[in-house]
Structure formats: C-alpha cells, structure tokens
Amino acid sequence: MLDSSELKAFAFEQRFELAGVCDAVPPPHFSAYVEWISKGLHAGMSWLQTSQTLRSDPNCLLEGVRSILAVGLNYRQPSAGRETTGRVAMYAWGRDYHKVMRKKLRRVARWAEDRHPGLKSRICVDSAPILDRDYAFLAGLGWFGKNTCLINTKRGSLFFIGLLLLSQRFEPDLPAIGGCGKCTLCIDACPTGALVIEPGLSVARLNSSRCISYLTIEHRGEFSTEQEQMLNGWLFGCDICQEVCPFNQPSRNQTLRSSVTSEPDFDDRNAKIDLQWLARATDAQIRERFAGTALLRAKPEGLRRNARALLKRRSQYS
Ligand code: B12
Structure with missing residues (x-):
C-alpha cells in the first residue's frame, strides 16, 4: 500500500482546500441513488437513469481502479449576490469549475504517474458517471446534510468535488463524521x-x-x-x-x-x-x-x- 500523505500534500499545493483518499469500493449509498431514480425524483435528467449501472462500480470508469483521491475546491465569494431578480448561484460566477478543477487534477495525475511507475489514473469532475459525494464522504471530506450537500464541519459546503481514480492502492483516510442534528x-x-x-x-x-x-x-x-x-x-x-x-x-x-476562495478564476x-x-x-x-x-x-x-x-x-x- 502506498503512502497517501505526499499525494494529498501535492493536491494541497494545487490549492485544493480538502483532500482525502478512499478505497475504490462500490458506492456505499448506491441503493439510495437507485431508489431516488425509481421514484422519478431526477425529473427530466434522463442521463442520470441511463448511466445508473456505470455508477454502481468505479471499475466501469477505470479498469483495475484501487483507490480514489477526492479533492474539494472552495468557491465562497466575499459577499452574496445583491440582485433580487436575476440572481446567479455563486458556484457559476467565475470560470467554469470543470475546467479549473480538471487543470489542477491533471497536474496531480501527472505527478502521481511520474512518482509511481505503471500507475494509471482517470479524472472525474462532476460530469463522469460516478457518485462524487459518496467517495468524497468515504475519503473524509464531509458528511451528507439535509440539503443533500456534502458538508465539512469546518469549511461548510461551498466547495466543488473532484475525483482522481488511481490503479494502485494508497493508504485510505477515514469517512467523515458529522450531521445536521435536529436542524431543518x-x-x-x-x-x-x-x-x-x-x-x-x-x-x-x-x-x-x-x-x-x-x-x-x-x-x-x-x-x-x-x-x-x-x-x-x-x-x-x-x-x-x-x-x-x-x-x-x-x-x-x-x-x-x-475562507473566501483563493482561486483567481473564480471571479x-x-x-x-x-x-x-x-x-x-x-x-x-x-x-x-x-x-x-x-x-x-x-x-x-x-x-x-x-x-x-x-x-x-x-x-x-x-
Ligand atoms: C444531478 C446533480 C444535481 C441535480 C440534483 C441534485 C441532487 N441533490 O441530487 C441538480 C441540478 C438539482 C443539482 C443542483 C445542485 N448541485 Co449538483 N450535482 C448533480 C450530480 C451530477 C449528481 C448528484 C446525484 O447523484 N444525485 C442523486 C441523489 C440520490 O444523490 P444525493 O441526494 O446526493 O444522495 C446521496 C446522499 O444523500 C447519500 N444518502 C442517501 N441516503 C442516505 C442515508 C444515509 C443514512 C446517509 C449517511 C447517506 C445517504 O447517498 C446518496 C448518493 O450519494 C453531482 C455530481 C456527481 N457526479 O455526483 C453534482 C453535485 C452534487 N452538485 C453540486 C452542486 C454545487 C450543486 C448546487 C449547489 C449548484 C447550485 N448552487 O445551484 C445545487 C445544490 C442543490 C441541492 N440541494 O442538491 C456539487 C455538490 C458539492 C457538495 N459540496 O455537495 C456536486 C457534487 C458537483 C461537484 N462535483 O462538485 N445538482
């Protein structure tokens, strides 16, 4: 098993605020996903239904995957929007986060591949058929809030999640602990x-x-x-x-x-x-x-x- 501390340290150098590793097991809450789809709660997002099987096993995305590095990137702005009509959610104010995260994760992937000969990897940012929050939870980044967002006790929930699938096994972190309690x-x-x-x-x-x-x-x-x-x-x-x-x-x-975002692209x-x-x-x-x-x-x-x-x-x- 490879030491994951240097991998996470390199991810932090890319200005991800959160980083953790988990084993590439089937997603622990896949049955909740299936139930959500079967109740039609995905509305018109039919792509979530057609890709359901792929989401059941990360091997579908990278054959032989052993570990997953989960990272979080803060998008909190100094102040919320002041518009009363025409508000745009904060996550979409600046450059597309898919591009920003992918660029950073590509650097991490290259670093890991250079360091560990034979290592294969795959970057997933939001659009890949994988339950991002399930793996981020397993890797210790946060727990599931009642708003369904992944919440980190110290950093809140205004962060994007990115995953790097890895074909070699790195030392895993512990899943996150926490909860909303009685708050609604x-x-x-x-x-x-x-x-x-x-x-x-x-x-x-x-x-x-x-x-x-x-x-x-x-x-x-x-x-x-x-x-x-x-x-x-x-x-x-x-x-x-x-x-x-x-x-x-x-x-x-x-x-x-x-803790406002330090990412210049998130203007x-x-x-x-x-x-x-x-x-x-x-x-x-x-x-x-x-x-x-x-x-x-x-x-x-x-x-x-x-x-x-x-x-x-x-x-x-x-
Ligand atoms: C489809 C989708 C949407 C849909 C549906 C949202 C939803 N809640 O499912 C819509 C378009 C509405 C949406 C909106 C938003 N989204 Co969106 N979305 C996704 C996407 C592509 C899939 C999510 C999914 O699988 N939903 C299926 C349902 C079943 O999942 P769930 O409700 O989270 O259920 C999980 C948990 O509740 C848990 N669970 C279920 N039962 C139980 C029981 C117990 C006991 C426990 C412990 C856990 C548990 O397991 C489930 C599976 O993981 C992900 C990226 C990805 N590939 O994962 C981004 C993602 C979830 N979205 C994200 C964001 C930022 C948003 C918005 C904040 C954007 C905005 N400001 O408008 C909003 C938030 C709205 C909200 N409250 O969810 C981020 C969330 C980051 C975070 N910190 O949580 C993600 C992860 C993208 C990313 N890579 O950063 N989104």
Whole structure:
C-alpha cells in the first residue's frame, strides 16, 4: 500500500482546500441513488437513469481502479449576490469549475504517474458517471446534510468535488463524521418545498422537479405557469438551502471568517446579468458573453427562457 500523505500534500499545493483518499469500493449509498431514480425524483435528467449501472462500480470508469483521491475546491465569494431578480448561484460566477478543477487534477495525475511507475489514473469532475459525494464522504471530506450537500464541519459546503481514480492502492483516510442534528433550516427555507425528509431517513431527498437549481439549469423546454412561479428571482442555479445552513455562516463558524476562495478564476463576472439584454440576445451573443463559464450548461434558449420568466414577474421580487 502506498503512502497517501505526499499525494494529498501535492493536491494541497494545487490549492485544493480538502483532500482525502478512499478505497475504490462500490458506492456505499448506491441503493439510495437507485431508489431516488425509481421514484422519478431526477425529473427530466434522463442521463442520470441511463448511466445508473456505470455508477454502481468505479471499475466501469477505470479498469483495475484501487483507490480514489477526492479533492474539494472552495468557491465562497466575499459577499452574496445583491440582485433580487436575476440572481446567479455563486458556484457559476467565475470560470467554469470543470475546467479549473480538471487543470489542477491533471497536474496531480501527472505527478502521481511520474512518482509511481505503471500507475494509471482517470479524472472525474462532476460530469463522469460516478457518485462524487459518496467517495468524497468515504475519503473524509464531509458528511451528507439535509440539503443533500456534502458538508465539512469546518469549511461548510461551498466547495466543488473532484475525483482522481488511481490503479494502485494508497493508504485510505477515514469517512467523515458529522450531521445536521435536529436542524431543518434548509428544508424550511426552500421556497418550493424541494427537500423532503421521509420517515426513517436521517437525510433528505431532493425532488428535482421542485428544485430551482434544476428548473433554471437542467429543465429543457418552456416553463409551465407553476414552474415560472417557482423561480423566486433566480436566473441560474439557487443557493438558498446553502445560504441558510449554519455551517456556512462566517459568524458561527470560526474557520469560515477568512475562507473566501483563493482561486483567481473564480471571479464575479456572472454575478450581475442584464435580464433585458439576455431575454433578447442571440445564441451567438450568449455563447460569447458566457464562454468558459458554467452558465452555458442551460444553453442559450434556457437562459433566455429564464430571463423572460423573471422579467414577467419582476414586480413580485423587487
Ligand atoms: C444531478 C446533480 C444535481 C441535480 C440534483 C441534485 C441532487 N441533490 O441530487 C441538480 C441540478 C438539482 C443539482 C443542483 C445542485 N448541485 Co449538483 N450535482 C448533480 C450530480 C451530477 C449528481 C448528484 C446525484 O447523484 N444525485 C442523486 C441523489 C440520490 O444523490 P444525493 O441526494 O446526493 O444522495 C446521496 C446522499 O444523500 C447519500 N444518502 C442517501 N441516503 C442516505 C442515508 C444515509 C443514512 C446517509 C449517511 C447517506 C445517504 O447517498 C446518496 C448518493 O450519494 C453531482 C455530481 C456527481 N457526479 O455526483 C453534482 C453535485 C452534487 N452538485 C453540486 C452542486 C454545487 C450543486 C448546487 C449547489 C449548484 C447550485 N448552487 O445551484 C445545487 C445544490 C442543490 C441541492 N440541494 O442538491 C456539487 C455538490 C458539492 C457538495 N459540496 O455537495 C456536486 C457534487 C458537483 C461537484 N462535483 O462538485 N445538482
């Protein structure tokens, strides 16, 4: 078994704030995933269903995988958005995190491959068919909150997760310990009731069809009147269930006081967007304005739809 401390130290040098290693076992909460899909809680994200089998075993992504390095990159900004209509979730303000994380993880992969001859690796950042949070949990990065986010007791939940699959076995860390206790602030704050605790479950399930983040990013096609009413001023993504979380409050969490992102690519270029312009912009203009950022995930027609829906109901939020 290889020593994982140098591997993690190199990851920290790339300015990941969190790093841990776990064995490449089947994901411990895969049955929860299957149940979530079977209840249709993934709404229109059919790709989550078609890739279900791949998610059951990391060997599907890297044959012979033995260990997984999980890393966390902080995206906390100095202040939350001030928009009342047209808010963009903080994670999408700067350069697309897939690109930022991938670049850093490529350096870690190259370092590990040079150091350990014969080692094969694969980078997974969000879009690969693997349960990112399950492995980050096993590697000790955080525990599952009732808002379904992975929460680190000292650092909160405003961090992205990246995984590096490794074909040699590194010394594993221990899974994270922690929990929300009796707190239900996120569940109570969600204006659309997207988070639901079922009897007997200590974590909540997200009903995607009621989640503002899903509606503004992943929903394809026009909105129904009911869906339009659910947006609550959000143009892209939603931060409500994380904003209210005690673990994300600098006033209550000592470590967070100085913990804004140190990643220069996570600037605030998308914090404020002109809705009038966006509602009328062409595909080409939208692609140019949001090049290299996560906003393009919603596609130009999705962003225009979101802007139009907000403008229609502007008076409701201001
Ligand atoms: C699909 C998806 C979405 C969907 C569905 C979200 C969801 N909750 O599932 C939508 C579009 C709504 C979404 C929104 C967001 N997302 Co998203 N999303 C994903 C994606 C691609 C898959 C998530 C998934 O598998 N969901 C399936 C369900 C079943 O998973 P789950 O609810 O987390 O359930 C897990 C736990 O609850 C646990 N579990 C279940 N039962 C039990 C019981 C016990 C006892 C225990 C201990 C655990 C447990 O096991 C389950 C499986 O891991 C991941 C990337 C990836 N490849 O994993 C990113 C990811 C989860 N998203 C991320 C982010 C940042 C967001 C947003 C914050 C963005 C935003 N501001 O708008 C929001 C948060 C909304 C929310 N409250 O979840 C980050 C989360 C980082 C973190 N610290 O947690 C991820 C990991 C991407 C990344 N690589 O950084 N997302």
